Amino acid sequence: MQQSVAFCVKSQATMAAIQITNVEKSYKSLRALGGVSLSIEEGEFFGLLGPNGAGKTTLISIIAGLSRPDSGSVAIHGYDVARDYREARKRLGVVPQELVFDPFFSVRETLRMQSGYFGLKNNDQWIDEVMHHLDLTNKADANMRSLSGGMKRRVLVAQALVHKPPVIVLDEPTAGVDVELRQTLWKFVSRLNREGHTVVLTTHYLEEAQALCNRIAMLKAGKVVALDSTAALIKRISGSQLIVRLAQGKLPDVLKPLVLHVDELAGGNEFALRVSDYAEIEPILVKLREAGAVIEDMQLQQADLEDVFIQIMEGEK
């Protein structure tokens, strides 16, 4: 008894928005998650990145209670998602990756229904506000079947927000949607984050993650391979990249150690070279000229999250 009281006090004091402790999950012979531990603090905009099959969706399913871990635990605001599932789920809003909908109902019916599942009465004011922010108001009475993919995606987001959850998890919410929705969505989600909601995001658009997330975890083959603030992750790659596309000739051997990436789509003639200082550019150009190479196009790029992502993922091969 003494012990459990002490544990409660401790868990209150160190309560994270999402506490993931040593979660393991396998599907038959496939090890989807191999001991993931993460602590996402209240008010964070947290990015969960990784290639397809890295285990992001499995982890989100476990957070949401849609999957059960083989071992380990997840708590939302201190409430275990299996043991205290009612309290945990009240605090969590999840936008699933799959574009799912109930064909029997209109947008408003869908949102009222979802609201009711959380035991909320008279929630129309908030439902109207969510629909307004997601540009759904003029589709309120349209049947879900008649909506375009982008509109269905907006409804999924709205459904996740009907109960004003303090923790919002978005699993690739912008996959295959147009620029307008992305902007509408990020404006709204950023506002919610500023108001104190914790947001967890998975996306393949790394520029989105870079712009929005204050902290990022990278997952590969079911393990966390990087976990840091977005700024610190980008700092890991010092300097910039000089992108040169050659019209004629080949890259001289002496420059090959600087190559970060060869763009195969450009026929193998476009190279990203590491430069840590502007002063390094001139010698590179000299060496290219000496080797008889003719430059077709050239640009200098600052390092971004994508470079870090590629470097970390390749480094983990």
Add this chain to the structure above:
Amino acid sequence: MTGFQTLFYKEVLRFWKVATQTITAPIVTAMLYLLIFGHVLEAHVQVYPGVRYTAFLIPGLVMMSVLQNAFANTSSSLIQSKITGNLVFVLLPPLSHWDLFGAYVLAAVVRGLTVGAGVFIVTAWFAKLTFVAPVWILVFSVLGAAMLATMGLIAGIWAEKFDQLAAFQNFLIMPATFLSGVFYSIHSLPPFWQAVSHINPFFYMIDGFRYGFFGQSDVNPLLSFAIVAVFFAIIARLAIHLLKSGYKLRH
């Protein structure tokens, strides 16, 4: 509304919005059974003394419709939600296994009883019916609907595709319904099939239900009630266990 009430309301709305398929169609089917079997067998069969065959058939058809539609409601709702993926809307909120069980089963009972009432209204014109023990009519129809709704729930949880659900329906539910004495008294069967019928819980539901109309039955209605209630308790426990464990729902 609570989560349970909302899910119940949604499940009722789901079948109500497609009432042609979920209510009118089974009523028409039952009507056809009555017209054909009633016409062919009226002159040849008398099961209970003083009760015409058409009158005997009507409660059987009503109960068969109640049972089949209660089963269809839970099973089709679950399999559709699983296959289209929208079951997540129910799995993400803080609904307990009791909420899920109660809401799905109760909505299916409403559909079963609605169809049953519809079948009764359109068929009752064809024969003079008596209501010797209306409480038994109510008890067996509600309990039977709840039992089949629970079986539908289990089938819906277990099945991963429509094909598997169809197998459950065609190889288990349909034979059990047809071999339960809807169209005949089991006393007219050879001893072997009589014995088989006695281990079919559907037989007790229909027999007890019919007792409510005519005051005559193959088995004492109290015994039928006890058997149906015990069977319901067993499968309800199984369904709740499946929902609680997340079997095939939370992977």
